[in-house]
Amino acid sequence: MNIKIWGCRGSLPSPGPEKNIYGGNTSCVQIMHENTCIILDGGSGIQKLGESLPKRITQIDILLTHLHLDHIIGLGFFQPLYDPNMTVNLWGPAATKESLKNRLRRYFSPPIFPVGLNELPCQGEIIEIENSVFTIGDFIISSQYICHPGPTVGYRVEKGSTAIAYLPDHEPALGSADFPTNAEWTSGIGIAGGADILFHDAQYKTEEYKQRIGWGHSSVQDAIDFGVLAGVKKLFLFHHDPSRTDEQLRNMYEESMLKNKLPFDVELAQEGKYYNL
Amino acid sequence: MPDQQIEIILSRQLADSLSIPVFIVDTKGNLLFYNEPAEELLGLRYEETGGMAVEEWSTIFKPQNEKGELLPPEALPLVQTLMNKKPAHGQFWIDSMRGQRYKISVTSFPIMGRPDRFLGAVALFWESID
Numbered sequence: 001m002n003i004k005i006w007g008c009r010g011s012l013p014s015p016g017p018e019k020n021i022y023g024g025n026t027s028c029v030q031i032m033h034e035n036t037c038i039i040l041d042g043g044s045g046i047q048k049l050g051e052s053l054p055k056r057i058t059q060i061d062i063l064l065t066h067l068h069l070d071h072i073i074g075l076g077f078f079q080p081l082y083d084p085n086m087t088v089n090l091w092g093p094a095a096t097k098e099s100l101k102n103r104l105r106r107y108f109s110p111p112i113f114p115v116g117l118n119e120l121p122c123q124g125e126i127i128e129i130e131n132s133v134f135t136i137g138d139f140i141i142s143s144q145y146i147c148h149p150g151p152t153v154g155y156r157v158e159k160g161s162t163a164i165a166y167l168p169d170h171e172p173a174l175g176s177a178d179f180p181t182n183a184e185w186t187s188g189i190g191i192a193g194g195a196d197i198l199f200h201d202a203q204y205k206t207e208e209y210k211q212r213i214g215w216g217h218s219s220v221q222d223a224i225d226f227g228v229l230a231g232v233k234k235l236f237l238f239h240h241d242p243s244r245t246d247e248q249l250r251n252m253y254e255e256s257m258l259k260n261k262l263p264f265d266v267e268l269a270q271e272g273k274y275y276n277l
Numbered sequence: 278m279p280d281q282q283i284e285i286i287l288s289r290q291l292a293d294s295l296s297i298p299v300f301i302v303d304t305k306g307n308l309l310f311y312n313e314p315a316e317e318l319l320g321l322r323y324e325e326t327g328g329m330a331v332e333e334w335s336t337i338f339k340p341q342n343e344k345g346e347l348l349p350p351e352a353l354p355l356v357q358t359l360m361n362k363k364p365a366h367g368q369f370w371i372d373s374m375r376g377q378r379y380k381i382s383v384t385s386f387p388i389m390g391r392p393d394r395f396l397g398a399v400a401l402f403w404e405s406i407d
Contacts, residue, residue: 094392130392131282145283151391177289177310183280185289190280 001033001159001277007045008269010203010239011070018245023271026070027168031157036137040166046074061136064092066152067103076113084121093151094128101126147175147187148216154191162277165195168239171216172226180225192230202237220256236269284390288399298402306331306359338371355400358385362395368405380405
């Protein structure tokens with residue numbers, strides 16, 4: 001499978017010359033295998049993705065972790081939604097009362113956006129998931145509610161013996177009885193356990209996190225500790241704070257690497273990078 | 278043990294920070310967690326026992342009516358909550374591990390996750406003072 005990062009910034013699209021390396025687009029990761037195209041989140045990165053799709057692709061499945069704006073802001077600018085020959089399925093977490101379709105309509109309606117959800121010419125369905133297991137092409141996908149404000153899921157995408165875990169917005173230090181020592185009682189472990197690649201929230205420095213407990217995000221150190229607890233093979237630090245420059249991200253990463261001797265690789269997620277597994 | 282669901286984990290977080298006895302069970306009544314005040318009632322420490330099967334922990338209290346007659350399981354609020362998925366409340370007597378008899382109030386409520394997933398129940402115990 002091929003994996004490409006189209007956006008790894010958190011909270012707010014924040015382009016600029018000081019962010020050219022790691023990028024300013026918000027959450028969007030593409031996973032491809034033959035004619036199957038899965039997109040994790042519809043952040044601003046999805047706009048460029050839409051322009052680069054091979055012509056052979058006729059179905060796209062977008063898996064939304066949650067509906068915070070930085071994870072759906074690119075949807076309205078995703079060209080396949082305007083193609084009547086394209087099937088675009090939108091998957092996302094069920095809420096207690098309101099349907100996923102109605103919650104998406106808050107974005108696809110004025111004054112936020114001029115085009116309504118029902119006006120989109122593409123084919124496709126809106127599918128609610130919870131703690132679910134389902135298949136798309138050759139991929140087996142698991143979703144599970146995780147610790148983040150509002151209905152939010154993490155995804156595990158598996159093909160054969162390879163597993164990708166995606167938890168871009170996640171606060172395991174809050175959703176845990178004894179973080180980071182008790183895997184059974186830690187949010188998200190069922191999704192991330194033993195994954196070949198884990199994309200995990202790492203928005204804050206440790207001292208910043210102390211001022212933002214309950215906001216739904218993690219420090220770099222908590223992301224690393226979570227990766228250790230989950231026994232992953234590679235960790236991508238994801239959901240970079242919108243105010244952080246390339247240089248600051250690099251410094252934060254190097255400080256963390258000095259503190260930790262890890263049994264797996266850790267990388268700063270970088271917009272435009274792609275990987276083959 | 279399988280990993281716990283987020284609603285159960287957050288219930289434990291709340292229980293862990295309260296000063297009244299709290300018990301958290303799964304849908305079958307197996308004890309998943311009890312907090313420090315509950316440890317006094319059980320005479321056991323969670324760190325030592327971990328979770329307990331329903332057969333194991335339900336026999337510890339010997340719930341009784343005011344005449345000292347043992348109550349059937351369906352008379353207990355927590356059992357009612359597990360059966361009906363609704364909150365329940367009741368008063369009865371228990372024998373503590375030290376052999377003392379206490380009148381207690383128990384309030385239990387189901388843990389219902391999004392969108393409509395029944396995951397277990399929480400029981401709060403209070404020593405009843407008339």
